[in-house]
Amino acid sequence: MSVLRPDESAARELAGLQQPLASAVPWDPATGDGTLVNDPAQRAPLVLGNRDFHSITETVCGYVEKGPGRWWNPAFLIAAHVAGLMPLMIIYLIITGVGVWGLNNQVDWAWDITNFVFWIGIGHAGTLISAILCLLKQKWRTSINRAAEAMTIFAVICAGTFPGIHIGRVWMAWMLAPVPNSNAIWSNFSSPLLWDVFAVSTYATVSLLFWYMGMIPDFATLRDRAALRLGLNPAGGQRLPIINVSVDMIRARVYGFLSMGWRFSTRHWINYEKAYLMLAGISTPLVLSVHSIVSFDFATSVIPGWHTTIFPPYFVAGAIFGGFAMVLLLIIPSRELCPGMKDIVTRRHLENMAKIILLTGMMVGFAYAMEFFIAAYSGNKFETDVFVYNRLMPPFLADTLGGGRYAPYWWAYWAMIFCNVVTPQVFWFKRGRQSIPVIFAVAFFVTIGMWFERFVIIVTSLHRAFLPGEWHMFFPTLVDILTFVGSIGTFLTLYLLFMRFLPQFAMSEIKAVMPQANPHAHGHDHHTHDDHHAGGTHAATKHSPNTPTTGGEA
Amino acid sequence: MSSTTTITGTPNAGTAQGTYGIIAEFPDPATTFHAAEVVRDAGYAKWDVYSPFPIHGIDEAMGIKPNKLPLMVGLLGLTGAALGFAFQFFVRTDYAIVHQGKPASAWQVLVPVTFEFGVIFTAFSALLGMLAFNALPMWFHPLLKKERFLRVSDDRFIIAVEAKDAKFDPEQTKQLLLHAGATRVETVSDE
Numbered sequence: 001m002s003v004l005r006p007d008e009s010a011a012r013e014l015a016g017l018q019q020p021l022a023s024a025v026p027w028d029p030a031t032g033d034g035t036l037v038n039d040p041a042q043r044a045p046l047v048l049g050n051r052d053f054h055s056i057t058e059t060v061c062g063y064v065e066k067g068p069g070r071w072w073n074p075a076f077l078i079a080a081h082v083a084g085l086m087p088l089m090i091i092y093l094i095i096t097g098v099g100v101w102g103l104n105n106q107v108d109w110a111w112d113i114t115n116f117v118f119w120i121g122i123g124h125a126g127t128l129i130s131a132i133l134c135l136l137k138q139k140w141r142t143s144i145n146r147a148a149e150a151m152t153i154f155a156v157i158c159a160g161t162f163p164g165i166h167i168g169r170v171w172m173a174w175m176l177a178p179v180p181n182s183n184a185i186w187s188n189f190s191s192p193l194l195w196d197v198f199a200v201s202t203y204a205t206v207s208l209l210f211w212y213m214g215m216i217p218d219f220a221t222l223r224d225r226a227a228l229r230l231g232l233n234p235a236g237g238q239r240l241p242i243i244n245v246s247v248d249m250i251r252a253r254v255y256g257f258l259s260m261g262w263r264f265s266t267r268h269w270i271n272y273e274k275a276y277l278m279l280a281g282i283s284t285p286l287v288l289s290v291h292s293i294v295s296f297d298f299a300t301s302v303i304p305g306w307h308t309t310i311f312p313p314y315f316v317a318g319a320i321f322g323g324f325a326m327v328l329l330l331i332i333p334s335r336e337l338c339p340g341m342k343d344i345v346t347r348r349h350l351e352n353m354a355k356i357i358l359l360t361g362m363m364v365g366f367a368y369a370m371e372f373f374i375a376a377y378s379g380n381k382f383e384t385d386v387f388v389y390n391r392l393m394p395p396f397l398a399d400t401l402g403g404g405r406y407a408p409y410w411w412a413y414w415a416m417i418f419c420n421v422v423t424p425q426v427f428w429f430k431r432g433r434q435s436i437p438v439i440f441a442v443a444f445f446v447t448i449g450m451w452f453e454r455f456v457i458i459v460t461s462l463h464r465a466f467l468p469g470e471w472h473m474f475f476p477t478l479v480d481i482l483t484f485v486g487s488i489g490t491f492l493t494l495y496l497l498f499m500r501f502l503p504q505f506a507m508s509e510i511k512a513v514m515p516q517a518n519p520h521a522h523g524h525d526h527h528t529h530d531d532h533h534a535g536g537t538h539a540a541t542k543h544s545p546n547t548p549t550t551g552g553e554a
Numbered sequence: 555m556s557s558t559t560t561i562t563g564t565p566n567a568g569t570a571q572g573t574y575g576i577i578a579e580f581p582d583p584a585t586t587f588h589a590a591e592v593v594r595d596a597g598y599a600k601w602d603v604y605s606p607f608p609i610h611g612i613d614e615a616m617g618i619k620p621n622k623l624p625l626m627v628g629l630l631g632l633t634g635a636a637l638g639f640a641f642q643f644f645v646r647t648d649y650a651i652v653h654q655g656k657p658a659s660a661w662q663v664l665v666p667v668t669f670e671f672g673v674i675f676t677a678f679s680a681l682l683g684m685l686a687f688n689a690l691p692m693w694f695h696p697l698l699k700k701e702r703f704l705r706v707s708d709d710r711f712i713i714a715v716e717a718k719d720a721k722f723d724p725e726q727t728k729q730l731l732l733h734a735g736a737t738r739v740e741t742v743s744d745e
Contacts, residue, residue: 053709178641186648190653195667199670264605266602266603266613268688271621272608272688508606519609519610520587
């Protein structure tokens with residue numbers, strides 16, 4: 001056919017042979033993006049910019065095909081270098097011994113386990129968004145679930161490293177798993193530490209399956225776009241240096257393999273949605289169980305400050321709290337660096353997350369208060385002393401209130417209270433939770449505060465045992481600090497790779513919650529068939545008022 | 555909705571050899587939805603709607619009945635939990651660790667790991683079961699060779715009727731789809 005078919009323009013545009021049509025309405029920061037409506041009768045739009053399905057595909061796949069932007073290369077370079085610290089420090093630790101950390105006879109868990117609980121907690125927001133919000137039919141989750149799930153996987157990778165390296169003889173780490181061995185020794189299934197191994201590895205696996213399953217249709221979209229470009233330009237467009245292979249050929253093969261040959265069949269979609277719902281259903285108790293089991297590591301011991309029944313719900317709330325803060329820390333800069341995302345992650349989304357931070361922050365604050373109450377109510381001197389003289393009492397009140405004693409880690413405790421309980425309170429005010437800089441600042445404080453929370457729980461409870469002769473302070477060494485910094489670098493490196501090579505948004509899910517996706521949008525009666533031609537969603541088909549032709553080309 | 559029952563019989567004699575079927579493109583979800591009802595009521599069995607996302611309520615419009623996937627996943631999940639419990643029970647019998655004066659028969663400590671076993675079996679059977687019920691992975695398919703079809707993953711809506719269907723007739727099926735609101739109808743060869 002010599003005449004350009006109407007939809008050929010879309011394919012030519014994909015191949016870079018034609019300028020894209022002007023799509024999104026530019027975002028206007030002065031007037032806000034219009035999603036912060038107060039009227040409860042009016043639903044805020046989930047996607048802005050008068051976008052159609054094609055423009056969502058174009059934006060999301062654009063980040064993979066053209067890259068997220070010029071900033072990506074330097075950002076990746078820096079993050080990857082910081083990440084390099086982690087293997088260096090781990091190798092140094094293994095060839096020298098755990099003495100390179102600041103641990104001592106009394107404080108035998110410190111930054112290692114603090115970092116473990118910190119990272120695993122961050123991982124919980126991803127599953128919360130993808131599973132619990134899915135079951136609660138919160139449609140706004142579709143814009144952030146992919147990024148949050150990715151973050152979960154990367155946080156769990158960072159988390160899993162620390163218990164692996166803190167065991168002393170790292171080469172014996174395989175004994176964490178119950179494997180038959182020549183000594184005929186089996187793991188102790190009564191120990192919460194072993195439950196932890198199972199909980200964390202199950203969580204990592206299930207999160208990975210959930211993430212992958214969500215990406216299957218989006219991999220297929222990337223595959224089809226690459227195939228269309230190859231069809232238009234068999235030479236293959238951009239080629240890799242040295243090996244001289246077409247990039248689109250690689251995309252068509254790799255994304256094609258990962259997509260499992262998905263072809264968007266409705267009979268497949270129905271099973272897919274069912275399986276997705278079942279994964280969400282099983283992930284919900286899983287996410288609650290994982291941090292509960294992490295808290296059992298502490299709660300089942302008899303150490304004052306750890307021996308508390310409130311730990312499981314308190315840890316779960318804290319995990320969601322810290323996880324949402326990390327999602328915001330990643331999403332807010334992404335949206336500034338890739339302005340196209342502002343149509344998909346609206347200010348409403350950020351406000352919703354701010355509200356969840358406020359809620360979970362209050363739960364965490366309640367738990368902090370309840371620990372003190374139970375310590376006092378128990379009448380146990382050791383329990384009260386841990387809270388008052390290991391954590392709470394600042395030096396300047398020691399003479400007036402503390403009888404001359406003060407808590408050596410008072411600064412850590414008060415940093416935690418300030419970051420986790422005080423700063424989220426700005427979200428009571430609309431101006432606070434609707435201002436992006438304020439949300440970012442609070443998320444930053446919460447992330448710091450949640451790290452301090454784990455430090456306070458672990459180190460302040462351990463550093464003073466029942467006899468004053470067993471009192472030792474813990475000070476981190478450079479190796480402690482650089483290992484943690486390296487884990488942040490690892491996390492960011494993995495996230496940047498995700499932004500570059502994988503679909504950052506669940507395209508099929510976003511399309512499904514757009515108004516054009518509603519099959520009953522035009523008052524068509526469900527059961528009559530006589531008005532098919534009564535009109536279509538013109539917004540949905542910007543490129544294709546296709547002329548009805550019956551070209552039987554095979 | 556008797557139309558969903560599979561009609562057995564030899565393929566229509568008029569079908570050209572080497573034809574996979576007919577694909578018809580529809581402009582939007584609403585038209586696709588109603589066209590699905592038309593094809594369902596016409597009594598076709600081997601046909602499908604292809605859309606970039608699952609259209610709400612389309613299973614009913616297509617007359618698809620619920621299958622046994624949830625039942626299978628549930629049973630496999632419970633099997634996993636049972637295996638997890640049995641494994642721990644065996645380990646504790648094979649290598650008894652006496653600790654904290656707790657009785658060796660205490661089953662409560664086995665609950666967390668039993669639960670995790672159940673979860674992991676459920677998750678794998680949900681993903682693998684979904685793929686198995688969908689006959690995936692299938693990296694090669696006649697439809698995936700059709701340029702027009704590849705746009706479904708972006709923003710197109712297509713109904714494909716297979717030539718294997720007993721009611722398939724190249725001309726009549728095409729007319730039915732056009733009448734149902736198709737903007738373009740094409741034949742797909744079965745390479």
